[in-house]
Amino acid sequence: MRIGIIGAGIGGLATALSLEAAGFRDITMHERTDEIRGLGVGLNLLPHAIRELTELGLRDRVEALGVAPETLVYMNRFGQHIWSEPRGLAAGYRWPQLSVHRGRLQLALRDAVVERLGDVIRLGHRLVGAESGDDGSETVRFATADGEIAATYDLVIGADGIHSALRALRYPAEGAPPWSGLTLWRGVSEAPVLVDGRTMIMAGDGEQKFVAYPLGAPENGRQRLNFIAERRGIGHPDADWNRSVDPGPIAELFADWVFDGLDVPAIIANAEEILEYPMVDRDALPQWTFGRTTLVGDAAHAMYPNGSNGGSQAILDARTLAFHLGTAVQRATAQDATARGATALGEAIDAALAGYEEARRPAMTALLAGTRATGPERVMLVAAERAPQGFARIDDVIPRAEREEIANAYKRAAGFDPSILNERASLSVGDPA
Helix, strand or coil: CCEEEECCCHHHHHHHHHHHHCCCCCEEEECCCCCCCCCCCEEEECHHHHHHHHHCCCHHHHHCCCECCCEEEEECCCCCEEEEEECHHHHCCCCCCEEEEHHHHHHHHHHHHHHHHCCCEECCCEEEEEEECCCCCEEEEEEECCEEEEEEECEEEECCCCCCHHHHHHCCCCCCCCEEEEEEEEEEEEEECCCCCCEEEEEECCCEEEEEEECCCCECCEEEEEEEEEEECCCCCCCCCCEEECHHHHHHHCCCCEECCEEHHHHHHCEEEEEEEEEECCCCCCCCCECCEEECCHHHHCCCCCCCCHHHHHHHHHHHHHHHHHHHHHHHHHHCCCCCHHHHHHHHHHHHHHHHHHHHHHHHHHHHHHHHCCHHHHHHHHHHHHCCCCCCCHHHCCCHHHHHHHHHHHHHHHCCCHHHHHHCCCCCCCCCC
16 A cells, blocks of 8 residues: 655654554655754653554653653742642553653654655655545645656645645635734743652743743753743734744743742743744644545644643544554455455545544544633633632632543543543554555
């Protein structure tokens, strides 16, 4: 089976690795950039994603890239404690949560793809067209430095991010991603050890927020922190996501956010670089699959970073798609030793794409709505609404049971409730042959 993947970000690379693990090897990746440079800042991989990377044999190399947070703390803009909970292994999962640098993760996944599949990544390939053939195949066209070229596949997977070219071909009237009115400034800074060196902190409300978590082990009382500073009503909704800005004005926005053990303006001012990101997402789609093309990751369901779940869901998409494809091909082959050639293969692909979309699209539609309602970070909004000037006892503002349910409801929606995740069946399949 000939498979083409559009995009070599985390979602595309995870898709290639998942398909290889399911026994598919005729895979080609097309990446529009001329070089995979490993750009970006921090990223959290939640336990459901680490489970999939573990089953792909990648846990050790990913674990070596970052830190496993053990506690998540929510505070208001005055530094008052709202809610905290254990994370990863400390929360009873069989797999950790990992905080890593997105670029380092992308390079690690790229290296794994090269090791397992060889030279399959084509750089400088910008998708410009896709047409279905009478035989069910898909021909995709790319603009390259040498002119337009075409390639034909049995299956095409769009993993080309929030500005997906394949998605735009299917939904040409969709336009730019809608802006939430919030702007994120993301960076990495060396700072005093945050609490115990394994704690994530989120502080603020719906108008202004600060997030910090470690990316490296403590050394001489300091460590590298990833941070996100967020503010409503300023910024550039159409800004390029790699737009570098001066830390000074951003630090000034948080001038009085100095709490016990957390000096927000100092962390921002000491950043190696600050990148500005408009907080945008995409509306849920009624359909991901057209013919024998489908979407994964941000191309299918770009969502706000509330809940730290975008990269994890891309990995789950990849594994789920590979599971359905491998299982469908195995079943077709078992039913007919000759597999009836191209007819059986096409039927298997169609069944796999239907199974994948049924498993993932409704869940991601619900999760996207949940992130627009701020996901687990809703505890900060509720605290601000009910006690805008702070509080003496958080239990008088939000009862513990309500805080706990906000956290648990998001875990259920995102597929990483510990009891469900620990017991669900594996998404690994054998060689489809």
